[in-house]
Amino acid sequence: MWLLLPILLYSAVFLSVRHIYSHWKRRGFPSERAGITWTFLRQAYRREFRHVEAICEAYQAGRDRLLGIYCFFRPVLLVRSVELAQTILQQSNGHFNELKWDYVRGYRRFNLLERLAPAFGAKRLADMFGLVQKVSDHLISHLLDKDQAKEGVLEVDMQQILRIYSINIIGNLIYGLDVNNFEQKDHIFTSFLSRGHSTIQSFTLSRLPQKSSFTYRLRDLIKQSVELREDHGLIRKDILQLLVRFRNGNEVSGEKWQIEKSNDQEKCLSIKRLAKVAEDLLKVSLDSVASTATLSLFEILQEPLIVEKLQAEVSDLSNENGQLKFEELDGLKYMDMCLKETVRKYPPVPIIERICRKTYSLPNSKLTIDEGKTLMVPLLAIHRDERYFSEPMKYKPLRFLAENGAGPCQKESKNNAFIGFGIGGAHCVGQNFAKLVIKVALVKLLQNFRLELNPNLAETMEVTHQPAPFIRTRDGLKVKLRRREIKPSFYR
Known part of the structure; x- marks a missing residue:
């Protein structure tokens, strides 16, 4: 009888973790192979795990526009496409606003940063x-x-x-x-x-x-x-x-x-x-x-x-x-x-993170992001992607020459990748x-x-x-x- 309790507890934990780590697969998104390894746990314990570098590695792992990943027990949708990221964050009608900058006056909700923009x-x-x-x-x-x-x-x-x-x-x-x-x-x-x-x-x-x-x-x-x-x-x-x-x-x-x-x-x-x-x-x-x-x-x-x-x-x-x-x-x-x-x-x-405030249907797709799930745009990885910037690890200020009206520029900021x-x-x-x-x-x-x-x-x-x-x-x-x-x- 008493042996059943730890077995049931282990089974409940196992099924719960398995459910979390199958979220993106169940929703139909391309996703990474999920799991918690001893290497990850050791790095987390020693505070050696580097979040930003890990996100960049996930960005480089494939070429799909979207990739479902897991930050510990948190499902995160990684956006690999600059165009898609711009579409989502610019035309999502408030689905991904950062709540800390929202304020309510009367019956209307405003974005505080937008109201304070003239101050700068x-x-x-x-x-x-x-x-x-x-x-x-x-x-x-x-x-x-x-x-x-x-x-x-x-x-x-x-x-x-x-x-x-x-x-x-x-x-x-x-x-x-x-x-x-x-x-x-x-x-x-x-x-x-x-x-x-x-x-x-x-x-x-x-x-x-x-x-x-x-x-x-x-x-x-x-x-x-x-x-x-x-x-x-x-x-x-x-x-x-x-x-x-x-x-x-x-x-x-x-x-x-x-x-x-x-x-x-x-x-x-x-x-x-x-x-x-x-x-x-x-x-x-x-x-x-x-x-x-x-x-x-x-x-x-x-x-x-x-x-x-x-x-x-x-x-x-x-x-x-x-x-x-x-x-x-x-x-x-x-x-x-x-x-x-x-x-x-x-x-x-290096990374823009936004929580989905209500279910959002991705443009030109049948996929949806559920309320409460995290959307992530890896700016660092995009800025160091050779598809957008040639020799990304070299410091070349003149790659932005055309934007300053000083003459022609090489194919450096393809598709407005600088964000x-x-x-x-x-x-x-x-x-x-x-x-x-x-x-x-x-x-x-x-x-x-x-x-x-x-x-x-x-x-x-x-x-x-x-x-x-x-x-x-x-x-x-x-x-x-x-x-x-x-x-x-x-x-x-």
Whole structure:
């Protein structure tokens, strides 16, 4: 009698697992051979399993437009076709929207990112440009101070330096604080940076609630800033000002920055929700900006010809009294191509994941995706597919030459395969803000320093995705800096 209990329990577990791992086969989709191996369990236990690399391997395993795979016990539909991915995410009528950006007002549901998109328009960014330059000057001042102390060639970990620069940008523009983490070693954002990169991948714990004292401390900062702006009329030209305007039902676009305060019952966002939006922007933009800036620097410093072209482009900027002009940055076409090539080779979001909100019939097919199932678009694998980009592992900014209106281009972006900034409902509305911030940092570095990559770095360097790309070496991205005599008195 008692022997029947473990047998029944084992049978129930076996049948349940077998049912999960036969999902795509039962639905008629092409699928991988499923199962949990001892190798996978050992890698997961040792935290050696790499989610992004495994998805890329699944992408390369066949040529079907769709492939059913399993991320642990979660059925996931992998989209291999760029055209199909664009069709699904652009024309699915809300089937695959990310719920955290949805908000309800009255009887209508809106996408918050779409409503906030004007906050990252050219006019708004031009008004914020002064704050961006201020943060970049903190970066240069920090490096010049270290250079003066060394009295010669300065060698620094630019990956860590650019992460601090990125968190300073976020603190100043998203949280409305005068933050300089190059000097403020005990600031809340400094503790966030010291956490490092988690090795636990999203396919295991992404659905678990994540509450921490850090979240509540950030909420307090937002509450204080909102009160200063709503109750005391403080005006600061930053992203938080526009979030507070949106909270009060004011237009995010246009030229006005002052807040027309509304009643509490008419607020579009609560303080808690506004703080959550700011924290989401913090987590997304920190990794995106820092990784793209770091890997752009890593790639261009390996090619003297690229550095020479960038220096020539940067030297044409007016740079009056050490200050850049916003309108001139749009003319940095070669730097634009470099940033785009970095995003192609190292997309900050290597995989787009979306949960199906209601049963969706795939176009030109009898197949359907059930509610609650995951759709996955492997951006990294697509960008490194030779069908779309020749010599995908080579860093070639000129593959985007035609898109900048400078002449003919080779068959590099076939079928609009470049989707580094997302597609449809997964499109990055803050891409212009990110490019502006990265451009300013690179321009200031090239103007003030001669940069040289540590020659031993390329041999020992490894780029991992956690999930954003991250250079893993013992010393990060070691770069030697030699000072240029270009108006150094401005930074003193």
